[in-house]
Amino acid sequence: MPTIKAAATDDSPPAGGGGPLDRLFDLTGRRTTVARELRGGVTTFFAMAYIILLNPIILGGAKDVTGATLSIPQLTTMTALSAAVATVIMGLVGNAPLALAAGLGINAVVAFQAAPVMTWPQAMGLVVIEGAVIVVLALTGIRERIMNSIPLALKHAIAVGIGAFIALVGFIDSGFVTSSATSPPLTLGTGGHLATWPALVFALTLLLMIVLYVRRIPGAILISIIAGTVAAVAIQENTSIKQGGWGVVTPNMPEKLFARPDFGLFGEIDLFGGFGRAGVITALVVLFTLVLSGFFDAMGTILGISDEAGLVGPKGEVPRLGRILSVDGLSAAFGGITSSSANTVFVESAAGVGEGARTGLANIATGALFTVTLFLTPLAATVPAQAAAPALVVVGALMMTQVAKVTWDDLDIAIPAFLTIVLMPFAYSITIGIGGGMVSYALIKAAKGRWREVSVWLWPVVLLFLVFFAIEPIEQWLDVR
Numbered sequence: 001m002p003t004i005k006a007a008a009t010d011d012s013p014p015a016g017g018g019g020p021l022d023r024l025f026d027l028t029g030r031r032t033t034v035a036r037e038l039r040g041g042v043t044t045f046f047a048m049a050y051i052i053l054l055n056p057i058i059l060g061g062a063k064d065v066t067g068a069t070l071s072i073p074q075l076t077t078m079t080a081l082s083a084a085v086a087t088v089i090m091g092l093v094g095n096a097p098l099a100l101a102a103g104l105g106i107n108a109v110v111a112f113q114a115a116p117v118m119t120w121p122q123a124m125g126l127v128v129i130e131g132a133v134i135v136v137l138a139l140t141g142i143r144e145r146i147m148n149s150i151p152l153a154l155k156h157a158i159a160v161g162i163g164a165f166i167a168l169v170g171f172i173d174s175g176f177v178t179s180s181a182t183s184p185p186l187t188l189g190t191g192g193h194l195a196t197w198p199a200l201v202f203a204l205t206l207l208l209m210i211v212l213y214v215r216r217i218p219g220a221i222l223i224s225i226i227a228g229t230v231a232a233v234a235i236q237e238n239t240s241i242k243q244g245g246w247g248v249v250t251p252n253m254p255e256k257l258f259a260r261p262d263f264g265l266f267g268e269i270d271l272f273g274g275f276g277r278a279g280v281i282t283a284l285v286v287l288f289t290l291v292l293s294g295f296f297d298a299m300g301t302i303l304g305i306s307d308e309a310g311l312v313g314p315k316g317e318v319p320r321l322g323r324i325l326s327v328d329g330l331s332a333a334f335g336g337i338t339s340s341s342a343n344t345v346f347v348e349s350a351a352g353v354g355e356g357a358r359t360g361l362a363n364i365a366t367g368a369l370f371t372v373t374l375f376l377t378p379l380a381a382t383v384p385a386q387a388a389a390p391a392l393v394v395v396g397a398l399m400m401t402q403v404a405k406v407t408w409d410d411l412d413i414a415i416p417a418f419l420t421i422v423l424m425p426f427a428y429s430i431t432i433g434i435g436g437g438m439v440s441y442a443l444i445k446a447a448k449g450r451w452r453e454v455s456v457w458l459w460p461v462v463l464l465f466l467v468f469f470a471i472e473p474i475e476q477w478l479d480v481r
């Protein structure tokens with residue numbers, strides 16, 4: 001049976017009692033409580049609520065081949081609806097604290113690679129096909145075999161890499177670290193200094209979260225997010241220091257609490273029209289990119305968060321993995337049906353795990369809050385990244401502790417593990433990190449004449465990643481021919 005880690009900030013005894021929630025979610029078996037699960041679910045929601053606003057900005061800011069754009073209010077409604085349904089289903093079917101919503105990176109492929117060569121309904125049709133492909137791979141057991149064939153040390157490396165990645169996401173989204181077109185590519189705040197009130201809110205919220213967490217205060221992450229939000233609103237509403245720089249979400253007091261949802265984009269798909277509009281080769285390239293990104297982003301996140309939650313068995317197996325992978329594929333397809341882009345497991349689920357979530361009950365809380373935001377979008381738009389992002393940094397630090405499980409004295413593993421870890425934050429992509437680790441692992445084994453030690457299920461993956469990394473030259477070569 002997997003070793004279950006104790007909840008990070010709560011020393012209360014496990015649930016027990018044999019009630020309906022205990023039986024449905026196995027609270028006792030995973031040594032958790034209803035309070036921990038609900039607290040973790042709420043924390044996960046706050047950590048990923050930005051997607052309700054960011055996804056419409058990405059998709060709504062792009063035009064399809066006809067010049068058409070998608071409605072921001074409709075996209076906001078569909079993003080919340082899609083996340084709510086997918087997250088609740090994952091909780092009930094997969095019994096895992098893995099929340100889902102429109103995947104960043106995947107939505108960029110839809111907006112800037114698919115839409116320019118086909119209509120929006122056709123682009124969303126490709127998203128539905130992507131989800132169907134992933135479901136088939138899950139139902140046939142191929143996806144699970146691939147995940148189980150990854151060496152255990154590399155699975156730990158994936159968790160560590162995700163920890164570094166989400167910490168960098170937190171620093172970047174908050175403005176604590178900024179990018180530059182010149183050297184150095186990343187720097188502290190503005191010109192190497194924390195010169196803005198938003199950066200100060202992030203720093204103080206992070207320090208508060210660290211203090212509460214190490215003192216094992218129940219709800220440390222959630223308390224800190226709320227405190228950071230209150231401080232941000234107070235600063236923004238104070239006209240003497242009012243300023244921008246908050247990013248996607250500006251913490252203004254909402255003028256109204258309720259907003260009427262608009263479901264106009266639901267079901268607006270053209271399943272196969274993209275192949276005729278953009279051409280078979282172009283459509284297949286887009287589909288390939290969507291499948292590979294959705295497949296491995298989710299795979300890495302599932303492994304990393306499950307490992308951090310203590311749900312991974314001694315051989316690296318994840319409970320109910322087949323169900324989890326099937327729900328992930330169905331959720332991606334549902335994202336296409338809602339025109340919100342493909343749903344995927346969100347790495348921000350780690351924030352809820354850090355707060356004690358261990359079962360799908362946390363997802364019910366997260367999904368319920370997404371449902372509420374269908375009507376309370378103005379209120380959800382109050383929490384800035386500077387208040388939520390510290391959770392990603394703290395949880396990233398916790399996930400980094402798994403680096404001790406990698407056998408660093410074995411170069412066959414050490415080099416692929418290193419590439420897996422560093423490429424995720426450096427390339428800002430979980431998929432690229434996994435690809436670098438898998439390709440280098442297979443290459444090292446082959447170079448030493450030990451290629452048989454690589455699982456037969458990993459060789460096709462390595463080949464796919466080689467194609468993925470060389471996709472631009474391949475496209476150019478096909479265009480020339």
